[in-house]
Amino acid sequence: MEKSRTSRARNQRKEMILDEAQRITFEKGFDSLTIADLALAADYTKRALYFYFKDKDEIFFALVARGQRLLRSTLEAVELSRPVGADGAYAFGDCFFQFSIDHPEFFSLLMEYESKRHRYEMGRTEESNAWAQCQNLSLDCGDILERWMAGEIASGRLRNSLTARQLMISFWAQTYGIMQIILMRRSGFEEVYDISVQDFFKSYMEGVVRAYWH
Numbered sequence: 001m002e003k004s005r006t007s008r009a010r011n012q013r014k015e016m017i018l019d020e021a022q023r024i025t026f027e028k029g030f031d032s033l034t035i036a037d038l039a040l041a042a043d044y045t046k047r048a049l050y051f052y053f054k055d056k057d058e059i060f061f062a063l064v065a066r067g068q069r070l071l072r073s074t075l076e077a078v079e080l081s082r083p084v085g086a087d088g089a090y091a092f093g094d095c096f097f098q099f100s101i102d103h104p105e106f107f108s109l110l111m112e113y114e115s116k117r118h119r120y121e122m123g124r125t126e127e128s129n130a131w132a133q134c135q136n137l138s139l140d141c142g143d144i145l146e147r148w149m150a151g152e153i154a155s156g157r158l159r160n161s162l163t164a165r166q167l168m169i170s171f172w173a174q175t176y177g178i179m180q181i182i183l184m185r186r187s188g189f190e191e192v193y194d195i196s197v198q199d200f201f202k203s204y205m206e207g208v209v210r211a212y213w214h
Contacts, residue, residue, distance in 0.1 A: 014052045017042040021059050022066070026105040028059060030112070061130035064113045067106030068137035071099050075144045085157045086209045090146060092173065100179040101197070107183060108133040111176070114138065142168055158212055171208070178204050 020042040035056055039049040053059050074095050083091040100107045118138055125132045146168040152158035160167060180195045190196050
């Protein structure tokens with residue numbers, strides 16, 4: 001019982017440190033931060049901080065995992081609603097749009113992770129370290145969309161020469177790119193391009209639906 005309480009208390013302190021790391025990361029960006037900055041924000045010494053996280057990378061992966069779980073939960077909610085055809089495509093698209101708009105800082109962290117730290121050739125891993133958690137969470141998100149794509153192909157609603165996995169990565173690639181542009185240029189987007197970010201994304205999704213479901 002004592003061991004369980006100690007473990008629970010340690011995990012709570014670890015989450016509190018992550019809360020502070022998340023706050024200053026969202027304010028200043030992660031790359032410029034040092035362990036000293038993170039320790040100061042969390043009101044710990046550097047030595048004490050290393051008791052909870054072995055290095056800056058481990059904190060980065062823990063923050064990425066927070067964003068990945070948030071995205072996965074929204075994708076799971078769409079999957080559980082069992083959408084079909086064009087309605088399903090719009091539902092998954094809107095899900096990712098809203099996640100990116102509501103959590104742009106997590107979007108940036110996920111982009112950083114996916115572009116530099118994820119090992120696509122490796123697949124799932126049985127390792128238990130912080131990086132492995134992100135590796136598997138990323139695959140969870142892709143698997144949700146791939147399962148839905150497979151169902152659309154099996155039903156005959158979606159006709160294409162690509163496999164479900166290939167369609168999944170095509171959809172992610174295009175949608176990540178669109179959202180990256182929207183977030184980079186969000187300030188004044190409507191004034192410059194004479195269209196709201198919502199209508200711009202809707203137009204993109206209409207193009208996806210026309211290409212695959214009509």
